[in-house]
Amino acid sequence: MKTLYFDNNATTRPAPEVIEAIQPFLSELWGNPSSMHVFGGGVRKYVEQARELVAALIHAEPAEIVFTSCGTESDNTAILGAGTATDLKPNIINTRVEHPAVLGPCLELKDRGYNLIELNVDEVGQIDLAELDEALRLGPAVVSVMWANNETGTIFPIDEIARRVKAAGSLFHTDAVQAVGKLPIDVRRTPVDLLSLSGHKLHAPKGVGALYVRKGTRIKPFLLGGHQEDSRRAGTENVPFIVGLGRAAELARNGREEEQARVAALRNRLEAGLLQRCPDSSVNGDLAHRLPNTLNISFEYIEGEAILYSLSDLGIAASSGSACSSGSLEPSHVLRAMGVPFTRVHGSIRFSLSRYNTEEEVDYVIARMPAIVNRLREMSPFVTRGG
Amino acid sequence: MWDYTGKVLDHFRNPRNVGVVNKPDGIGEVGSLACGDALKLTFKLDENKRIQDVKFQTFGCASAIASSSALTEMIKGKTIEEAENVTNQDIADYLGGLPEQKMHCSVMGREALLAAIESYRTGGKAHRVLEGKVICKCFGVTEHDIEMVVRENNLATVEQVTHYTKAGGGCGKCKGDIEVIVERIRAERLKAAPPTSAEAAGKRLTTIEKIRRIEETIEKEIRPMLRNDGGDLELIDVEGSRVIVALRGMCARCQVAQFTLKDVVEAKLKEFVSPDLVVEEVSK
The missing domain is CATH 3.30.300.130 (Fe-S cluster assembly (FSCA))
Known part of the structure; x- marks a missing residue:
């Protein structure tokens, strides 16, 4: 059965161009870039080329890019590294809708005696800038606000947030894992100090990520015991995947606008089709500020995991914010923070697209979804509407 | 992805006995939208007081639907007394097993069955009222509910109780209370049948x-x-x-x-x- 993949905020298909770029570094070019011989040391230039390509995607200097093993490592390095870089215990400010990779290290610092402030979000998932300003008045802080939310696609006003944080003399990190490659990012214009990105969210393999560290920003390394990455991340470089990430960044940069416009058109088609054909459905997130590829839609009276298994039987891959599909008993912390009613949280489905989705696939989902929803609603004790 | 058995997936894809029985003798409703799963069970008896017709409506995940469907198949043709003896483990066994974290689905089936029997005995009207103190406020699980699953499934840890009833799976504040219940029942069990010294x-x-x-x-x-x-x-x-x-x-x-x-x-x-x-x- 062919897979119709609509779960690109979870992971993306490695681009064929990326796979091709990686190959030589698994076969003949397997040396260690730190070696003092041509066979190994000669590989270094490919790592540096990749660094330039990743830097170019966000308009950074190559020296400001630190390669890591994943987005989670980037987030951990940024928050733990910045939070503990001085003797001062700054406040930690984040939002209630951050990814666990950010929430985890923030809670760790809280355990170590730091003051943690979690900003609330409104019903579309946006923070109140006045609440941020108030938190910033408490003193120096490490602030971490994601560029775009992985579940709803809500895009935060990062320019504005970063400016306020910097004006208050604090340090700003953004988890841009979902935004890089989809949105225009220019660190020359947006005063972020630290920015996390992940390879496998932009068609590179899993196991590689990067942290942008603005020149002059003090962080403590997270992995110790080596001079690699300018002593900011110890450990022999994952050369094949770093090269892959570089190629993926290049692909994302070339024609990003046209590509994302096409993806947005497909997403909008899917959204309109599902809303029209499935009654009692509604969209979660900030429709005016949303990732072009993400649709988070709730179907009332039914439960997300049952929908996912029904979709999976047709080869359609998506995800859900319901409790049962998360492996925990609590549904999505993001939708709950937004105050989305339980009825809608349990029946929420996230479709996230990529450059590889087609109109045919979208139309297939639109065609099959009503039967899935109706079948589950016929079984549900909560449906009160006739027919 | 959960490791569901073929039987679970079969009952999810082709659920048996969906709906509401016409003029039911017993109605059991448990769970809520907030909890993430809910089950309404209705049955009708024949002249020999056997369950002639039984139907379910379930809001919940694949294993909740499968557990409900399995339950209806299991109790059809049984007397009330026979049906009453069906445990949540029987439901799980019928399906070839459930993932431990999903055992609460089978417990929900069992609770709906008991509620329906209760409503039959009290004239087809009364719904089961919450018995005992509410221990888990997040999921509305009572002391009585917890005691029942701990006894019937020989549970030994708080984590197991959470898998079976959801209690403790929300804010987690009641975990200490659950532990007290688990320990108390364990002590009772040992007193009743002490291992021979x-x-x-x-x-x-x-x-x-x-x-x-x-x-x-x-x-x-x-x-x-x-x-x-x-x-x-x-x-x-x-x-x-x-x-x-x-x-x-x-x-x-x-x-x-x-x-x-x-x-x-x-x-x-x-x-x-x-x-x-x-x-x-x-x-x-």
């Missing part, structure tokens, strides 16, 4: 008796303690007075495992089976 037996054990008692002591005395810390233990062999075991789960990686082996496992086996026993860890 070695000295009380006062005679030499046959090898078969010895192995049986070792197994019983591990099950009743040792395993619950280890499981509280996420560990487990497997009996590998018994050679004379040497008991060879393998540590599993957290115990296998535990720094103080040797302490556990001597001060917990061996001490308990000496106490309840025979004072000459020596415990050894299986060589890796």
Whole structure:
């Protein structure tokens, strides 16, 4: 059965161009870039080329890019590294809708005696800038606000947030894992100090990520015991995947606008089709500020995991914010923070697209979804509407 | 992806007996939208007081739907008294097993059944009122609910109670209360059927008796303690007075495992089976 993949905020298909770029570094070019011989040391230039390509995607200097093993490592390095870089215990400010990779290290610092402030979000998932300003008045802080939310696609006003944080003399990190490659990012214009990105969210393999560290920003390394990455991340470089990430960044940069416009058109088609054909459905997130590829839609009276298994039987891959599909008993912390009613949280489905989705696939989902929803609603004790 | 059995997936894809019975004799409704799953069970009896028709409506995940469907198939044709004896484990067994984290789906089936029987006995009207104190406020689980699953499924840890009833799976504030209930029932169980003490037996054990008692002591005395810390233990062999075991789960990686082996496992086996026993860890 062919897979119709609509779960690109979870992971993306490695681009064929990326796979091709990686190959030589698994076969003949397997040396260690730190070696003092041509066979190994000669590989270094490919790592540096990749660094330039990743830097170019966000308009950074190559020296400001630190390669890591994943987005989670980037987030951990940024928050733990910045939070503990001085003797001062700054406040930690984040939002209630951050990814666990950010929430985890923030809670760790809280355990170590730091003051943690979690900003609330409104019903579309946006923070109140006045609440941020108030938190910033408490003193120096490490602030971490994601560029775009992985579940709803809500895009935060990062320019504005970063400016306020910097004006208050604090340090700003953004988890841009979902935004890089989809949105225009220019660190020359947006005063972020630290920015996390992940390879496998932009068609590179899993196991590689990067942290942008603005020149002059003090962080403590997270992995110790080596001079690699300018002593900011110890450990022999994952050369094949770093090269892959570089190629993926290049692909994302070339024609990003046209590509994302096409993806947005497909997403909008899917959204309109599902809303029209499935009654009692509604969209979660900030429709005016949303990732072009993400649709988070709730179907009332039914439960997300049952929908996912029904979709999976047709080869359609998506995800859900319901409790049962998360492996925990609590549904999505993001939708709950937004105050989305339980009825809608349990029946929420996230479709996230990529450059590889087609109109045919979208139309297939639109065609099959009503039967899935109706079948589950016929079984549900909560449906009160006739027919 | 959950590791569902073919039978679970079959009952999810092709649920039996969906709907509401016309003029039901019993109606049971449990769960809520907020909890993430809910089940409405209705049945009708024939002239011989057997369940002639039974239907369900379920809001919930694939295993909740499958558990409900399985339950209707299992109780069709049974008398009320027979149906009453169907446990949540029976429902899980009928489906070829459920993932531990999904056992609460089978418990929901059982609760709906009991509620429907209750409504039948009280004239087809009364819904079951919450019995006992509410322990878990997040999911509305009562002391009575927790006691029932702990007794019927021989549960030994708070985590297991959460898998079976959801209690403790929300804010987690009630975990201490749940532990008290689990411990109380364990103490009652031991009082009712204490493992025979070695000295009380006062005679030499046959090898078969010895192995049986070792197994019983591990099950009743040792395993619950280890499981509280996420560990487990497997009996590998018994050679004379040497008991060879393998540590599993957290115990296998535990720094103080040797302490556990001597001060917990061996001490308990000496106490309840025979004072000459020596415990050894299986060589890796």
